[in-house]
Amino acid sequence: MNFSFSDDQILLKNSVRAALDEQCKPAHVRSMSEDPIGYSDQLWGEMAKLGWLGLPFPEEQGGAGLGLVELALVIEEMGRAAYPGPFFATVVLGGLGLMLGGSAAQKDKWLSAIAAGKARATAALLEEHLDWDPAATAATAAKSGAGWTLSGLKRFVPWAHAADVVLVPARSPEGLSLFLVDPKSAGVTLKPMIGIDLANRWSEMRLDKVAVGAEAILGRPGTAGPLLDSLLRRAAVMSSAEMLGAARRCLDMSVEYVKVRDQFGQPIGSFQAIRHRCAEMLLEAENAHAAVYYASWALTAGAEDAAVASSICKAYVSDAARKVCGDAIQVHGGIGFTWEYDLHLYMKRAKGLEPLYGDTEYHRELIVRHVAAAK
């Protein structure tokens, strides 16, 4: 047993941090927030070159064949930088989805293109009522010749406007199925949804009798339920890693600030109210770290408790990140409430991710179901 990172993992983490420190400064986040597309192609190319885009994919598809612990390390750093761009959508939602359920041909086509930086992907996991349970899917897939026509309304599709392919769950006559859809196809309309984190983009995606071919289905018709479950679990843990990174940035900024901000003739960090708050922030961040890396390892290793660990991770880290980021604003006082100060970039990243991929209540219910079944 060893809960520490290997030398290679530390090297990876450090190199990601160095690259993002250099290329994803707050000014970059801010300028991308106002950009119609919202991310930099140049940085995307860089990420392909550095091997981040193919990190968890098999080597035969141009990937590095690494696990979720390594992916979490990268994503944590992205949260720390409030990275604006479709990395998560492409590698986690699209990439891991294809890895879990794609045929050899689909993987060859898409994973190598993603790893090479040539394609971007995403998944449309949420509908109108915001139920994360894949069983709640209402979009439909009607048989049409050898293929299908898809109809339905999806909400909060991350970076759909930048994607070359979207994984779309829909109900076919056989049951819940998963399709690959080109968002530029006839019948697809995208409408932006703008949240507090301006550096993270979503769309409402309407599918009106969108025709897809026989090759567009992932796995067999009617079998998408378990696949979507696994994908959701991975997305939950990886988004937790991102929230953790954002929360740590808020914590670091706070600790630095309370050491230098003087009021009443002394640094505010010397007041017990502030000191205790910072100590609690650290405690939450450390616990969140343990939850993220335990779950990342468990999913990669196929541990018996992987499923429940992923729910524990998302529920715990959501709460922790909310507290840490909120407290960071409080200890900063007025400056923490301004647009020019960078704190809110990270606070908003965490807040925006908190309700995604199953919110705290959703995962707590799964945890309790697990506990009840284990008895």
Place this chain on the structure above:
Amino acid sequence: MDLNYTPEDIAFRKQVRTWLEQNLPKQEIRTLEDRRAWHRKLYDAGYLGMGWPKEYGGGGARPMQQAIVADEMAQANAPAPTNSLGLGIVGPTIVVHGTDAQKRRYLKKILSAEELWCQLYSEPNAGSDLAALRTSAVDQGDHFLVNGQKIWTSGGSIADWGLLLARTDPKVSKHKGITCFLMNMRQPGVDVRPLKQITGSSEFSEVFMTNARVEKGDQIGKLGEGWGIAQTTLGYERGGRALARVTTYSSQFHRLTEAAKRLRRHGKPLFEDPVVRQKLGRIWSEVEVERYQALRTLTLLERGEHPGAGGSLTKLSYSEFEKRFMELALEILGPYGQLTEGAPEDFKLQIDTAVGDHGSWAYAYLWSRAGTIYAGSSEIQKNVIGERILGLPKETRADRVGGKA
């Protein structure tokens, strides 16, 4: 103890409600001028400055009547009047500490929104430690010359006048050398630079004063007694607003429960989920307890007493509550909650923001973070409560070494 409203109060409430039904702006308020016009209409109806002395344009009304008006306005989702700092802080300060000439000169124009006001207290290095302020006002015989910088000035960019704290004597202990002034913002020596807030809007500003002029007649209270005046202004915990605040919470709460009926988790409406119900139940009890407390405060005010340091309890209570409430709202609304654009109708919140435009749940969430910082942060309120209400020993602080205040 009798918690029923009197027949007069009930009749008054009816009258206010009817007036609002007939007079609420039909169109959305867009410009500052629209807002001023609405403000004037409220004033002409006798619904602003209700408690101020009649001879200066006030209404001489009882606190309960003021509370009823504010409450009915919240119930009707009426737009706020424009001169909030003038009405809430500056006016009451002038009423209590101003000279007769100052009362005649300023009060009526605050009430009619002819002159808008801001509060020039905080500085880059004097926030919680307000008495550390460094802006100086130097006596030039017939006027004062003001130099320095203020920050986080709400409404600074639209204000005609500012209530200023400045140091008039750097040689005495820090609380003793401060004086309170009324300063014209529309003069060459005053430079206002709007700051953008975390919400994306610009409600506050930085204010730079370079040889700005303050007339001798615009000094409030005695020289060197500004600190005490600031303490009382900060203490104008608008008890009369407390009821209205609660009404706003309750309409937001009902909006939230409607949304919870439309959202689903594990295939069932969220509203049927026992966990969600428990949380909603808890928040609703908190809203109601805030209401009971508002009635208690009103009782004090009706008896002519001042809540004093008790205002710190009120402020601590509602500002911390508001954060919990908004966190729950965003939790229940899921990703819809933090949308500023693109939210479906059922899941939107339409509120009047501090700058007057329509705000989302996301805006309300972010705004709730400010309440525990401005007008004395929660930490400061707790210190005040500990020291002044509970009589606990004072914290050892560098600025108190040597027995200074």
